[in-house]
Amino acid sequence: MARSYFLALVGGLGLVALLSLGIWQLQRLDWKEGVLATITARINETPIALPDAPTPKEDAYRAVTLTGALMPEELHVYWVTSDQGPGYRVISPFVTDQGRRVLLDRGFVTAKAKLDSRSVGAAAVTGNLLWPDEVDSLTPAPDSVGNIWYARDVEAMAAKLGTQPVLIVARDVNMAHAVNSITPLPVSTQNIPNNHLQYAITWFLLALVWAAMTGLFLLRSRKGASAQQLKS
Template sequence: MRARLITVGLFGLIGAAILVSLGVWQLQRLAWKEGVLAEIDARISAAPVAVPATPDPVADRYLPVTAEGVFAGDPLRVLVSVQGSGPGYRLISPFEADGRRVLLDRGFLAEGVALPEPHEGPITVTGNLHWPDEVDGFTPEPDIARNQWFARNVDAMAAHLGTEPVFIVLREMSVSDAPVTPLPVTSEGIPNNHLGYAVQWFGLALVWLGMTAFLAWRITRRTA
C-alpha cells in the first residue's frame, strides 16, 4: 500500500506542478501583453504627423496622422454592428490630400439613414493609420452592385476606389459629418485572455490535487 500511495502522491504533485507552472507562465504573458497594450495606447494618442510617403503596415500601424483635403468620390459601405446602435455601415471614402488619394474610414452610419451631403472645400482630418486584419476564409466577397462589403480589406478597397493602400481611421474632422459617427482606433479589440487562461490552469491544478487525494483515500480504504 505504501508504494502505491507514494506513486500516486508523486504523480499528483508532478502533475499539479506542471499545471501551476502553466498558470504562472500565463501570468507572465499577461504582464507582457498589458505592456504591449500600454505601448499601443500611447502610440494611438500621440501627436499626429503628416501621412508618411511610403507607410509601412507594421512599423506605422496606429500612427496618428493629420491631412487636409477633400472627399474624392462616393464611399463604399462595410457592414458592421455597433453595440447600442444596431446594424449599419462603416463609410470608407477616397480622400485627396497633397496630390495623393488615400482611404478614409469616416465611421458608422446606421442602417436606413441617408448619407450626408458631400462637403465642399478642404477638410482637415485627424486619425490613425491602420491595416485591419478582418478577412478570413469565411468572409463573403463584396456585393459591388449593392455597395456592400463584409470586411475592411485595404488592398481590395484601394483597388476598387483607385487609391493608395493607405488607410486612415478617422478620429476628428474639422467639419461636422453627422449622422456619421467616427469609430476611432483603440486597443479594446486586441485579445488579452491570459488572466482567464491562468485561472483555468490553476483551477485544473486544484482539481488534479483533489483527484489525487481521492485516489489515495480509495487506496487506504481498500487496504483497511
C-alpha cells in the same frame, strides 16, 4: 504501495503541468498589457503628417493629420455598434494636398442612412493609421451589387477605389459645410482581446481540483492497502 507511487507520480506531473499553464498565462498577461500600453500611447500621441511610406510594423496606430479633399466614392462595411445597432462604416478616397490618394474610414452610419448624400470636398482630418486584421477564410466576399463589405480589407479596397493601400481611421473630420454627418469610430484598444487573467485563474482552479482529487485517490489507496494488510 506501487499503485500509490504511480498515482502520486501522475498527480504530481499533472499538477506541475496545470500550474505551468497558469504561470504562462500570467506571463502572457504581462506581455499583452505592455502591448496595449504601447498601442494606447501611440493612439494618443501628438498627430504628425502622413508618412511617405507607412508600414504596419512601423506605423500601426500612429496618429496623423492631413488636409485635402474627400472624394464622393464610398465603400460600405457592415458593422454593429452597441448604441446604434447595425449599420456601416463608410470608406472613401481622400486626396491629400500633396496629391496622394489614400483610404479614409469616415465613421459609422445607420442602415437606413446608407444611401444618403454626404459631404465631400475640402477637409482636414485627424486620425490613426490602421491595418485591420479582419479577413479570414470565413469572411464572405463583398456584395458588389449592394455595395456591402464584411471586413476592412485594405488591399482589396485600395484596388477598388484606386488608392494607395493606406487606411486612416478618422478621429475628427473638419469641413466647411458638413451635411449628414457621420459618427466617427476612432481607433481604440477596446476590441483587442485580453483574457489571459481569466485563463490563468482557470488553470489554477483546475490545478486545485487536480491536487484535491489526487490527494483523495492517494488517501483511498492507502486505506485500501491498510485494510488488506489487516485481513492478511
